[in-house]
Amino acid sequence: MQIGNTLKRVLLVPLFALLVSSVQQLAAADQPKDLASALTPLVSALSGKTPQFEITGQFVVPIDGKPQPIEIRMLRYDDESFDFALTHAEYAIEIRRRADVTAMALPIHKAVFIGRGVVDATNSLKPLAIADRLISKNSSLGTVSFGLNMLAAGDIEATLRGLLASANFIHDPSKGCWKSDDATVTCPKDQSISVSAKDITVSLDTKSKVGDAPAAEEWPGMKVTELPRGELERTLLFGVRRATEVLQPGGELTKPSQAPRSTEHGNLTWIDGQRVATLWGTPEEIGTAHGKLLKEEARRCIESVLYSFGAANTVRTGRWFRHDLEAAYARLSPHIPERHKRETQALAVSLGMEPEIVQVLNVFPELFHCSGFAVFGSATKDGKLYHGRVLDYMTTIGLQDSATTFIVRAEGQIAFANVGYAGFIGSVSGMNAEGISLGEMGGRGEGQWDGAPMATLMRRAMEECDTLQEVQDLWTNSPRTCEYYYVFADGKTNEAVGVAATPESIEFIKPGQTHERLGEGIKDAIVLSAGSRLEELRRRVTEKHGQIDPEVGQWLMSRPVAMSSNLHNVLFVPADGVLYVANASHKKPAAEMPYVKIDLRKMLNEISGKPGVAQVP
Secondary structure (H helix, E strand, O other), X not given: OOHHHXXXXXXXXXXXXXXXXXXHOOOOOOOHHHHHXXXXXXXXXXOOOOOOEEEEEEEEEEEOOXXXXXXXXXXXXXXXXXXXXXXXXXXXXXXXXXXOEEEEEEHHHOEEEEEEOOOOHHXXXXXXXXXXXXXXXXXXXXXXXXXXXXHHOOOXXXXXXXXXXXXXXXXXXXXXXXXXXXXXXXXXXXXXXXXXXXXXXXXXEEEOOOOOOOOOOOOOOOEEEEEEHHHHHHHHHHHHHHHHHHHOEOHHHHOOOOXXXXXXXXXXXXXXXXXXXXXXXXXXXXXXXXXXXXXHHHHHHHHHHHXXXXXXXXXXXXXXXXXXXHHHHHHHHHHOOHHHHHHHHHHHHXXXXXXXXXXXXXXXXXXXXXXXXXXOHHHEOOOOOEEEEEEEOOHHHOHHHHEEEEEEEEXXXXXXXXXXXXXOOOOOEEEEOOXXXXXXXXXXXXXXOOOOOHHHHXXXXXXXOOOHHHHHHHHHHOOOOOOEXXXXXEOOOOEEEEEEEOOOOEEEEOOOOOEOOOEOOOOOEEEEOOHHHHXXXXXXXXXXXXXXXXXXXXXXXXXXXXXXXXXXXXXXXXXXXXXXXXXXXXXXXXXHOOOEEEEHHHHHHOOOOOOOOEEOO
């Protein structure tokens, strides 16, 4: 699924090329007056000082290693109304906003989404000062919004002239351009500008007069889907805003505060740069503490999934993404334990969000894909069982900003460690206090959702099972969704099993067993992956057989076994109650980041809280 590239094409590249090239690449010369005059119409339009305008042009940007053109058209009619269109060879999107109607059309899919009614001004696409709402305060691109506001506050041409006078550009009269080491600016005609900066080229024409605005509801030949207008505008606004954080994160994201916090039934601490949240009590108490401790992190997770990913997925498929999730949740919900629903409800209330938003977020992992292994006995240096889990999934949507390891002691359940993300209560990687560890790998069959969500079964296993056989029985006796592969392990008995599960069948693969899809068996080992990654993982396990310890176990998961989209890696040592966790950063996959040792037993002993930790209001 090429959502990462779709996200860049639809939400990131055009927006940032326009803003950055138009503001940050302002050029100077020994004749700055000409350039200042040429830039004034465009900057006046982008800053909101011009009440009406039309901007048309083209970006040529590198996507998938080659330059690709994107056509753009922007028209502002008044403080409430605008048109916006992007056209690429693989996608097209048109937005029409009027005072009481907003429409988003996808011409390639012949689909249009129409929202009517009043919208909350703080979360709207109203064009007046929209840059302040589109660009997050947690993005380093906030300087663009600040620059536009500064320019709009005074005489734009005079301000530009002052800025240009101090810039380090050289005017080439023979070619009619201004050059620096990184950019070239030309003005081919009145109210036109072309900027070449590194591997991006932007050519734009600006007009100060526009015609009559076409009706937002009229889209002949297109399938119409009616939406709440607030949902439509919120998805687009929050999707772009979150994308600014992912593409150009500010210090709040790259170097977050590591001050510990606590609330009733929860603590948040940091271990060598990683978030660790301990939660305990009833489902309501755990959900409430989760929301209080991780409110901003949960917001980022939700905006990444529902809005940035959701908008890109809608453009890719022609279907409203949240409708797909809601349809999945309706079929999955009967198989989710009531205690999990109560926790989700309390989490939503604590976050100040609609319960439905948090509910659908928690079925999103039905799309994950990964690798895993378990080695023990003769395969390891000390005979202990080591269980490795590689989560390869879309670092491009910024889930790493919400990465959190949860230590949970739920009332009446087995305590466990869950390597996950704020706002998400299910599990894709975990280990319980009884030495059971689990990791999953997504397969095919998306849409087969008449069963228990994978992440729900994973959490139930940690809460309910203290033997490997009990885990196998849980999967055998539960209605299942889609196609998934798993590695389950028990550190108490040095047992492990690979699992291939679909809604119709389940197969357990024993250590050392030869399998047509996995190759010849390796003694005291389970190795699951696909393609060249499987071949490399098998080679490494065979090469290091008998020498595997925590350090070698982490090496087994290094690139290229882990993909470039590697979101987190975990090495479980269930016999010791220890796990080693690596999370992706904005620049590196998890496999290239340091592993942090987390002692589940120690954390459980300290779960009552630490004195002197600041309370969360």
